[in-house]
Amino acid sequence: MTNNLRGKSAIVGTGHAGFGEAHGFTAYDVMAQSALAALKDAGLRLSDVDGLFCTMMEDSMPALMAAEYLGIQPRFLDGTMTGGSSFVNYLTSATMALEAGLCDVALIVYGSNQRTASGKLVTASRPPAYEAPYNPRYPISAYAMAAARHMHEYGTTREQLADVAVAARAWAQHNPEAFERGPLSREDVLGARMVGDPLTVRDCCLVTDGGGAIVMVRAERAKDFPKPPVYVLGSAAESSHRQISQMQDFTVTAARDSGRRAFAAAGVSPKDIQAVELYDAFTINTILFLEDLGFCAKGDGGAFVEGGRIAPGGVLPVNTNGGGLSCVHPGMYGIFTVIEAARQIRGDAPGLQLDNIDLALAHGNGGVLSSQVTAILGSQNAL
Amino acid sequence: MLDGKGPDAIFRNGLVNQEILLPKCDGCGRYHFFPRVMCPHCHGDAISWHRASGKGRVHTTTVVRRKPERGGDYNVCMVELEEGVRMMSRVDGIAPDGVKIDMAVTAFVADADGTPAVFFKPSEV
Numbered sequence: 067m068t069n070n071l072r073g074k075s076a077i078v079g080t081g082h083a084g085f086g087e088a089h090g091f092t093a094y095d096v097m098a099q100s101a102l103a104a105l106k107d108a109g110l111r112l113s114d115v116d117g118l119f120c121t122m123m124e125d126s127m128p129a130l131m132a133a134e135y136l137g138i139q140p141r142f143l144d145g146t147m148t149g150g151s152s153f154v155n156y157l158t159s160a161t162m163a164l165e166a167g168l169c170d171v172a173l174i175v176y177g178s179n180q181r182t183a184s185g186k187l188v189t190a191s192r193p194p195a196y197e198a199p200y201n202p203r204y205p206i207s208a209y210a211m212a213a214a215r216h217m218h219e220y221g222t223t224r225e226q227l228a229d230v231a232v233a234a235r236a237w238a239q240h241n242p243e244a245f246e247r248g249p250l251s252r253e254d255v256l257g258a259r260m261v262g263d264p265l266t267v268r269d270c271c272l273v274t275d276g277g278g279a280i281v282m283v284r285a286e287r288a289k290d291f292p293k294p295p296v297y298v299l300g301s302a303a304e305s306s307h308r309q310i311s312q313m314q315d316f317t318v319t320a321a322r323d324s325g326r327r328a329f330a331a332a333g334v335s336p337k338d339i340q341a342v343e344l345y346d347a348f349t350i351n352t353i354l355f356l357e358d359l360g361f362c363a364k365g366d367g368g369a370f371v372e373g374g375r376i377a378p379g380g381v382l383p384v385n386t387n388g389g390g391l392s393c394v395h396p397g398m399y400g401i402f403t404v405i406e407a408a409r410q411i412r413g414d415a416p417g418l419q420l421d422n423i424d425l426a427l428a429h430g431n432g433g434v435l436s437s438q439v440t441a442i443l444g445s446q447n448a449l
Numbered sequence: 450m451l452d453g454k455g456p457d458a459i460f461r462n463g464l465v466n467q468e469i470l471l472p473k474c475d476g477c478g479r480y481h482f483f484p485r486v487m488c489p490h491c492h493g494d495a496i497s498w499h500r501a502s503g504k505g506r507v508h509t510t511t512v513v514r515r516k517p518e519r520g521g522d523y524n525v526c527m528v529e530l531e532e533g534v535r536m537m538s539r540v541d542g543i544a545p546d547g548v549k550i551d552m553a554v555t556a557f558v559a560d561a562d563g564t565p566a567v568f569f570k571p572s573e574v
Contacts, residue, residue: 195457196483197537199561202525203513210511211527218509219552263512263546309482311527311537316509 068265069302069331073449074173075161076295076308079108079281085394086245087182093124094135096396097177100277101136107290108281110171115281117142117169118217119156123178123188123397132175133292137305142169149306149432150345153278153401154439155425158301164284174404177277178396186273188397194309203262205292206270206348208310208434210262213350215263215316219365222353226368228255230349231268231376238388239292240378241417245274248390255349269349270400271390278401280408285449296408297449301427301441310434317365321358321429321438327362328427332442336360340423341410342382345431346389352376355429356384360438369411376417386410387417400430404441422449456484459498464565467558469501471532478479482534503556505530505569512545524548532557542570 081103083360084096091099097120105111118140122128129145142163148155153174160172180188193204202208216222220303232252238244250268258266287294304327306318329335336359344355353367361382362370376384385391387406390399407426409415424447430439455469456472461505463470473480487494510526524545538556540548554569561568 194483198538199566200525200537201513201523201563202537207513207525211525213511214511215509260512260514262514271462311535316527429518 067257069323071158071161071165072299072321072331072333073297074165074285075282075403076285077280077282078105078288078291078295078348078409079110079441080279081105081107082276082402082405084177084179085243085276086274088179089116089182089199091115091179092130093122093177093179095177096179096275096277097122097132097141097175100177100279101173103177104173104175104279106223110281112136114136114171115173116140117163117172119144119160119172119174121147121152122176123180128340133408141387148303148437148439149266150347150398150400150439151303151430151432151439152398154301154404154428154430154441155303157298157404157441160301161301164282172282172285173279174282174401175277175279176401178267178398180397181273181275181276194292194311197309197311202310205434206262206265209348209350210265211310211353212316212435213264213348214381216350216353218388219317220368222368223269224253224256226372227264227269227349227353228252229373230346230352230371230376231255232390233371233374233380233390234346234385236374236377237386237417238392241388241393243416244388244393245272246388265348271347271394271395274394276396277447278395278405279357280401280404294412295446296411297444299329299334299438302327302331302436303439305437308433313435317354319354319435319438321440322400324438324440325359325429328440328442332444334425334442338381338425339427341386341407341420341426342384343407344385344389344427345399345403346385346391346428347389347395347399347431351431352384354435355431359429371444376436381382382421384419386415400432400439404430407443409423411443450557454497456486458482461565462529462568464567466560469503469556469558469567471497471501471530471534472496473499481533482536501556504572505554507540507548507550507552507554507555508535509550510548522546536567538567538569540569540571
């Protein structure tokens with residue numbers, strides 16, 4: 067059974083703050099700056115917000131901390147924590163809450179200062195008891211083992227993995243908001259410091275500060291705002307495990323199911339999608355998600371990304387802002403897949419703006435390939 | 450301290466006695482790992498414990514790269530046991546990048562930071 071939420075909500079504001087290094091600011095400062103930017107974009111004020119959707123890497127009750135910091139008392143609060151996919155997941159719960167009249171203005175928000183605070187991933191996660199004795203490096207060892215298995219089963223090469231990072235950098239070089247904009251070649255990636263075989267440091271996402279925010283309302287009033295509305299046409303989640311040691315098939319993610327249901331809800335298929343924004347925590351992610359979301363067959367992801375095919379001018383625009391590999395990665399990147407997809411549709415992308423984008427896909431990943439959430443966003447034309 | 454009756458304690462006590470005990474569902478007959486009070490496959494809650502053969506194969510593997518002054522590189526891998534369950538572990542007795550997918554390995558119990566844990570070594574051919 068498909069859901070009946072197609073086009074019931076719209077994004078009317080996006081914002082971000084603290085990209086790169088936010089010296090002197092806390093994670094909650096960056097969160098609040100992002101919220102203010104998105105509300106300004108929507109022509110709204112914090113006092114208009116009555117639904118808050120937030121999680122952070124700090125604390126056990128980050129949504130309460132965020133509401134307190136912002137000085138609001140939301141009548142609907144969702145702090146569901148599925149890792150970096152949380153913010154794509156909130157598109158569903160915000161749409162439900164808006165549609166049910168539980169709130170009128172939904173604010174999805176995130177912020178982090180992990181780079182200037184610690185220089186590495188900040189996480190409240192504790193090592194799982196049955197993995198801890200072996201000291202896997204969290205989270206890279208998990209993704210490295212997925213990459214190794216994909217290479218073993220399908221002949222995927224390190225060169226193909228490298229090409230994902232090279233394509234991301236090529237997009238980022240057009241994006242003044244991106245943190246890493248220097249040239250990057252396949253040889254640079256392959257020759258970089260090995261961190262967790264087969265992944266080098268250039269196969270890994272950035273460690274930056276940054277925050278992002280999204281404002282959503284019911285579709286019926288979405289045209290009353292300054293920016294063109296971006297409708298949520300379909301969104302769906304699937305989770306398969308929490309610990310990497312519990313992943314059934316290291317080469318297939320739950321994106322296969324989240325994608326299938328998101329496409330069904332939106333009534334479109336992969337060939338209709340004009341811009342693809344994927345959570346690329348590591349180069350293997352992009353390959354896995356392109357396969358599992360149906361842009362190519364299982365096992366063909368390496369060939370699909372090879373030689374600039376997902377770079378500017380390629381066959382499919384993927385991670386048009388530079389992604390987590392080259393634009394921004396403040397611990398959890400999911401919200402930025404939605405923001406970039408929305409901006410491509412609105413026509414105000416910060417980097418390369420593609421022509422006439424009516425349908426874009428945002429895909430969030432959480433944990434260690436654990437939670438997958440897919441959203442299909444569309445313009446008025448796609449409604 | 451665990452009281453000895455929960456699944457974690459049964460597994461841990463097995464390791465203390467140099468035995469690898471695995472939980473198996475009386476209902477569907479399948480093993481599972483990590484230990485639970487119920488079967489994640491059929492959701493039955495009648496679980497019994499069986500000694501593992503210790504034979505397995507490397508399902509996937511990585512090397513955690515670490516500076517020599519901090520102890521150097523080490524292996525982290527997933528081993529699929531003959532009983533059909535997988536566990537995270539490390540293959541010792543071989544260079545970390547010499548561990549290959551599908552390699553036959555044999556389990557042993559050793560100390561990991563003060564508590565016993567399951568490790569593997571390449572099987573004798």
